[in-house]
Amino acid sequence: MLSLLQVLSSGIAIGCVYGLVALSFVLIYKATETVSFMQGDLLMLGGFAGLALHLAAGWPLAFAALGAVAAVALLGAGLERLALRRAIGQPHLVAVLLTFGLGMMLRGAVASVPAAAQDMYRLPFATDTIALGPLVLAASHLWVVCATVVLMLLLAAFFHRTRAGLALRACSEDARVAALMGVPVARMHTLAWALGAGLAAVAGLLLAPITFVHLNMGFIALKAFPAAVLGGLTSLPGALAGGIFLGVAEALAGLLLPEGTKDVVPYVLLMTALLLFPQGLAGGRPGLGGR
Amino acid sequence: MKDRPCAALRARLAWAGWPRRWPALVTWALLLVLALVGLGADFAFGQVTLVATYAIAGLGVVIIVGQAGQIVLGQGALVALGAYAQALLVQAGLPALLALPLAGAVGAVGGVLASLPAGRLGGLYFGMSTLAFALIVEEALVRWESLTHGAAGMVVAGFGVAGWRADTPLAQAVVSIAVLLAVLALCARLLRSRIGLAWRAVREDETAAAACGIAPAAAKLRAFVVGGSLSALAGGLYAHWIGFISPEQFGLVFSFELLMLAFIGGARQLSGALWGALVVVAIPQAIAVLRDALPGDWARSAGLELVLFGAVIVGVVLFRPQGLASGSRD
Numbered sequence: 001m002l003s004l005l006q007v008l009s010s011g012i013a014i015g016c017v018y019g020l021v022a023l024s025f026v027l028i029y030k031a032t033e034t035v036s037f038m039q040g041d042l043l044m045l046g047g048f049a050g051l052a053l054h055l056a057a058g059w060p061l062a063f064a065a066l067g068a069v070a071a072v073a074l075l076g077a078g079l080e081r082l083a084l085r086r087a088i089g090q091p092h093l094v095a096v097l098l099t100f101g102l103g104m105m106l107r108g109a110v111a112s113v114p115a116a117a118q119d120m121y122r123l124p125f126a127t128d129t130i131a132l133g134p135l136v137l138a139a140s141h142l143w144v145v146c147a148t149v150v151l152m153l154l155l156a157a158f159f160h161r162t163r164a165g166l167a168l169r170a171c172s173e174d175a176r177v178a179a180l181m182g183v184p185v186a187r188m189h190t191l192a193w194a195l196g197a198g199l200a201a202v203a204g205l206l207l208a209p210i211t212f213v214h215l216n217m218g219f220i221a222l223k224a225f226p227a228a229v230l231g232g233l234t235s236l237p238g239a240l241a242g243g244i245f246l247g248v249a250e251a252l253a254g255l256l257l258p259e260g261t262k263d264v265v266p267y268v269l270l271m272t273a274l275l276l277f278p279q280g281l282a283g284g285r286p287g288l289g290g291r
Numbered sequence: 292m293k294d295r296p297c298a299a300l301r302a303r304l305a306w307a308g309w310p311r312r313w314p315a316l317v318t319w320a321l322l323l324v325l326a327l328v329g330l331g332a333d334f335a336f337g338q339v340t341l342v343a344t345y346a347i348a349g350l351g352v353v354i355i356v357g358q359a360g361q362i363v364l365g366q367g368a369l370v371a372l373g374a375y376a377q378a379l380l381v382q383a384g385l386p387a388l389l390a391l392p393l394a395g396a397v398g399a400v401g402g403v404l405a406s407l408p409a410g411r412l413g414g415l416y417f418g419m420s421t422l423a424f425a426l427i428v429e430e431a432l433v434r435w436e437s438l439t440h441g442a443a444g445m446v447v448a449g450f451g452v453a454g455w456r457a458d459t460p461l462a463q464a465v466v467s468i469a470v471l472l473a474v475l476a477l478c479a480r481l482l483r484s485r486i487g488l489a490w491r492a493v494r495e496d497e498t499a500a501a502a503c504g505i506a507p508a509a510a511k512l513r514a515f516v517v518g519g520s521l522s523a524l525a526g527g528l529y530a531h532w533i534g535f536i537s538p539e540q541f542g543l544v545f546s547f548e549l550l551m552l553a554f555i556g557g558a559r560q561l562s563g564a565l566w567g568a569l570v571v572v573a574i575p576q577a578i579a580v581l582r583d584a585l586p587g588d589w590a591r592s593a594g595l596e597l598v599l600f601g602a603v604i605v606g607v608v609l610f611r612p613q614g615l616a617s618g619s620r621d
Contacts, residue, residue: 102601
């Protein structure tokens, strides 16, 4: 029972990371109709940027984290201005190849820094544990869950209480009508990419204490695709819920199923979900989210 | 009376598009001669083999992306299925020539499995389900060690037919070009048939196609069957040419190479696969040359290769967008 609770807590924590990456993917996809294959690389970059600011430049951890997220968000906005907006209105293939290529360039750029390519890093508070009676939880897991909750509240407030959030939502619903209503659609696309890149960087920083910061940490973003699909591909809360569901399912599979099947579980779930619930697990209810 | 067979032959050739195609054939012959002179015979034939094999694999993507207008992100897994099927069948004692169609059939089944979950949704969902399928296949190839020897890989015997072995670069080039031409002819026929017509109709407008009595889901499924078997066929050949296969050769990057191949060549025409294959095979070598030309230790880092490869993809997409299949959206 105790071990089950511990496995669940780590599953929820890693699921929050999947969910955040899926959220960033869905946010970009909804607002700009662009399929981003570079969220994993932005995540990795976020982790390294935080690390560099903290260890190399000597900033306090909190400032380093904020700086890293801001830097990656700026990078996302810049890339949108320079290249990514060319993919708007084009077939999905264009965006897929473009973001894959940009992601490769980011990965290559980080890999050509010798210090980054050689070592794995951990953030200082990674090994702390918290004992709740007999239950011992990793501090990093609780930290991830808390940060995700706070982030969700902030995002919900942004989307429902600010003009920019409203404009972004209008843009996602129908860019043409939004443009007719005076929404600066091009600026909203830049904003969506900045938000998406920033969210991926947050996910990278949250992942840093759980796994290490290393060049291939971005591969975890592949699991954001099943999470996004489980959430219906166009629903922000759905993406997060899908991510947490995946994290828990994966953790339970690691506990119950034979060695090695754990990594396949998200993709098997993706294909099963498409087969059985084509509208996503949260879909099928008219008038809620969806398209 | 005497010129009658000749006229018939000319009519046949005209029907096959011969008069239109001779400039392309001359270009390819010139390229081959240039390669032979510039690179040395053995190396050039090795490259020809590689280009032809890539072109067969790329034809699978051209069919799915360019003709049927769907998206596929895990084509590398279908090539892997073909390669492993071929390796295992040959290992079990089957003649290589007999094993090739079977490898293609395995790819067809793979194509069905990969696309079936997204059949009703189409569009981006095909990308998602083929990607998931590819990741499952990759993991299975690593984990099923009793069959595939896992990450350590498998050694594959050379290609041979009834005592004759294709062990020189020239022989390998001849075999791959023969298979490529056969497959091209088959695909050209297919595109002229009702099946090809249905693909193009679905690509242009699914609703209109359905209104004309075409079943879009069936048409898409056929595209994945044909595309999967073509890629698996290429995988079967590739296994023989390389002589050693391991799961990591067929990862996500390979899938994207095939996508890029179709994109660069232009997925609307079958010949796009050939041009795309030429470019995709040439890119890593161009990068290696460029890297050696650059000064300093920085150029030795593995990162530079990634940056350059990524830059090529980005450059191609940004500056030559007309090569793409503009109907492949949703």
